[in-house]
Amino acid sequence: MTDDEVVEAVRIVARAGTLPPPAAPEAVAVAEETIGYPLPPLLRRLYVEVANGGFCPNEGILGVSGGAAQGNFADIAELYQDGPDPSGRIPAGLVLIYDWGCTIWSLVDFRDPAGAMWCNYEGECWPQGVNLAEWLTGTLAGSLTVETLLESQPTS
Known part of the structure; x- marks a missing residue:
């Protein structure tokens, strides 16, 4: 899917639910x-x-400041303000974006314009093998779930 198609697909789903209004460009700049x-x-x-x-x-x-929170987490910048991860297991530029529960997070690689997606589970971090557009469309279609994330975990 193109970015325009992904935006439209998310917009259609957004119309069916109650979502926060779009972010101010200033809030994005602060993040x-x-x-x-x-x-x-x-x-x-x-x-x-x-x-x-x-x-x-x-x-x-998660949104940026003033947007959708998730659990105790207000926004992506709040989670990142002290750095990516004090333990050093999450590389700089990987941003926590969705908490699946049970210490399983999806992260977006901000170093990559395509937004490569990563997973973090119990302190281990690995690439999911999809970009943000594929992740979004997979979650919309129900084909990308917490189970499929854990299946992508490399074996040691």
């Missing part, structure tokens, strides 16, 4: 400054054109 990397273009578009988080999957991804 980028805190994280130290620009948002992948697709994620930026979704935040400023569709909704400030809350979409795909289940209760939705």
Whole structure:
């Protein structure tokens, strides 16, 4: 799917639910400054054109300041403000975006304009083998689940 098609697919799903309004460009800029990397273009578009988080999957991804929270987590910059991970297991530029529960997180690689997706589970971090567009469309279709994330975990 193209970015335009992904934006439209998320917009259609967003119309069916209650989502926060789009993010102000200033809130996106503050998140980028805190994280130290620009948002992948697709994620930026979704935040400023569709909704400030809350979409795909289940209760939705975290937004930037003023957007959708998830559990005790207010926004992506809040999670990143002290650095990517004090333990050093999560490389700089990987941003927590969705908590699947049970210490399983999906992360977006802000160093990559396509937004390569990563998984973190019990302190281990690995690439999922999909980009943000594929992750979003997979979660919308129900083909990308917590089970499929864990199946992508490399074996030692």
